[in-house]
Amino acid sequence: MMKVEWKDEYNIGIASIDRQHQKLFVYLSDIRLALINDDQEEAIQKAIQNLIDYGIEHFSFEEALLKEGNYDLLDEHHELHNSYNEKLIRFKNKLVHNDDPMGTELIIFIKKWLLEHILVEDMKYINSFKSSGFKSSNMD
Numbered sequence: 001m002m003k004v005e006w007k008d009e010y011n012i013g014i015a016s017i018d019r020q021h022q023k024l025f026v027y028l029s030d031i032r033l034a035l036i037n038d039d040q041e042e043a044i045q046k047a048i049q050n051l052i053d054y055g056i057e058h059f060s061f062e063e064a065l066l067k068e069g070n071y072d073l074l075d076e077h078h079e080l081h082n083s084y085n086e087k088l089i090r091f092k093n094k095l096v097h098n099d100d101p102m103g104t105e106l107i108i109f110i111k112k113w114l115l116e117h118i119l120v121e122d123m124k125y126i127n128s129f130k131s132s133g134f135k136s137s138n139m140d
């Protein structure tokens with residue numbers, strides 16, 4: 001199954017956000033391990049729920065920062081976070097068997113989504129903050 005490893009090149013340059021993104025990868029890696037170890041359905045569901053819960057926490061931190069920095073694409077960004085959350089919840093409800101190919105599909109979807117989101121969508125607000133000179137203490 002596809003590896004899940006954090007790489008330094010995924011850092012976007014805001015320490016607090018980078019730490020949170022890295023943690024999302026740890027939760028994703030936990031799901032991968034639960035699937036590989038053929039854990040009980042309950043354990044797999046719990047691992048997915050942990051990622052969903054931490055994602056919600058991270059997104060609200062990030063959105064508060066975007067609001068503070070008057071980011072003009074905040075609404076769109078919020079929508080991206082929302083549809084990801086909804087998709088994960090749907091996946092979690094459908095994933096019944098450990099050997100389900102859906103497990104592999106889930107890992108691929110999340111990894112791809114997180115990377116594209118971080119490197120494309122999150123980089124957009126970084127660039128916007130850079131040009132406006134916005135700096136918050138929450139960025140440390």
Ligand SMILES: [Fe+2]
Pocket residue numbers: 062077081117121122
């Ligand atoms: Fe984001």
